[in-house]
Amino acid sequence: MSKVLIVAEHLDGKLNTSTAKCVSAAQALSPEAIDIVVLAADPVAVAAEAAQIDGVAKVLTVANDANANAIAQVLAPQVARLAEDYSHVFGPSTTFGKDLMPCVAALLGTAQVSDVMAVESSYTFKRPIYAGNAIITVEAPAEHVVVATVRTASWPEAEKGGSAPVEAASVEATLPSHTRYIGLAAGESDRPDLQSAKRVVSGGRGVGSEENFKIIFDFADKLGAAVGASRAAVDAGYVPNELQVGQTGKIIAPDLYVAIGISGAIQHLTGIKDAGTIVAINKDAEAPIFEIADIGLIGDLFKVLPELESALA
Known part of the structure; x- marks a missing residue:
């Protein structure tokens, strides 16, 4: 049976809706369990949101000051260590996921499956190519952890109403020092976020x-x-x-x-x-x-x- 770990995307203490869409994709595997991991300096608020998503077995929190900002090279070693207990690791095909998940795949010695838009079986997926003009079927090797990004435009948000337990996880991973956070340059707007707007x-x-x-x-x-x-x-x-x-x-x-x-x-x-x-x-x-x-x-x-x-x- 499959066991899926989903890496939560969040910003300013709020969970991104892409995480609930990853849960929908994971549910298509009919897995034994779907867990979400929240990596942050203070993961409490985000974890509480994630715990409300239907279908989630538990929410793991990794509290570390180094996780205050979403730096792929810092988060990846921690996710890769947690992935050892799972058959699949999913992240959204957003800027966050496209940055992080290839690093996780590299550390696990496997290839990433990108833009999953449909699940055929535990190791067989469909994804678009040629600007969406063709859909191909990709088969991931069963002997490795499947690391994949989920095409969020192809999946609905999983419903809310769950009450998954939240557990603190201890991760022993060597974090790199060659990458560090300098600052975030982003436009401020009162309008809805483009990626998740209705x-x-x-x-x-x-x-x-x-x-x-x-x-x-x-x-x-x-x-x-x-x-x-x-x-x-x-x-x-x-x-x-x-x-x-x-x-x-x-x-x-x-x-x-x-x-x-x-x-x-x-x-x-x-x-x-x-x-x-x-x-x-x-x-x-x-x-x-x-x-x-x-x-x-x-x-x-x-x-x-x-x-x-x-x-x-």
Whole structure:
């Protein structure tokens, strides 16, 4: 029987929803147990959140001042030591997971399975390639611990309502000194987090300029939505790259995705194809975005958005 360890992603004492999605992926294995490990300087609050996820057998906490910041080279030796008691170790396919899990796999002497979108068996998984145009089946060796990142856009959040016990774990691992935390450069916003938001409004090259992008922010605020952007808009300097949605940006699956002035390059569509409802606004009737949109509106965004805002008001 499989036994799965999930590495919790958290920031500022709050659990990221990607962890609950990893639990859903782990449940597809029908494992003997699913445990979550929280590595932090003070893991109490995050562990309490993790314990509420349905299907979790227990939550392990590793309290260490060195874990105050998510440095892959520091966390990986601790996760690898804990992994010795498990058949599978899962992390989210977010920036956090993409940074950490390859280090864990290397320490365990195995290859990582990336972007798991479906589970066929305990050691057989499906993942996308070629910008999502093809799905391949990957078989991991049964003699090694399976280290994998979970494609969060492909899995729902596991329900809450659990009451798993929380246990402090003692980990004897040599932590490296060649990597150290300097600081975090991140934009501050009162808007929802792009990676986990239920509603997202994105702008593309058609917005025209950094100044014009204000119309996207204003419309997103009306919807209580996060703001995203196409790579073309990011490359043009309209917004920072942390807002980029697509193959080389963030892969998301909101309930509602509004694409404004975005033509719909395949790399962008890869990042949004799992969205619940896709709305496209573009003056080019031949834009590829309309091929996947559930609702399409052909028109000048600078005329359409003010009208939509008035209707919402």
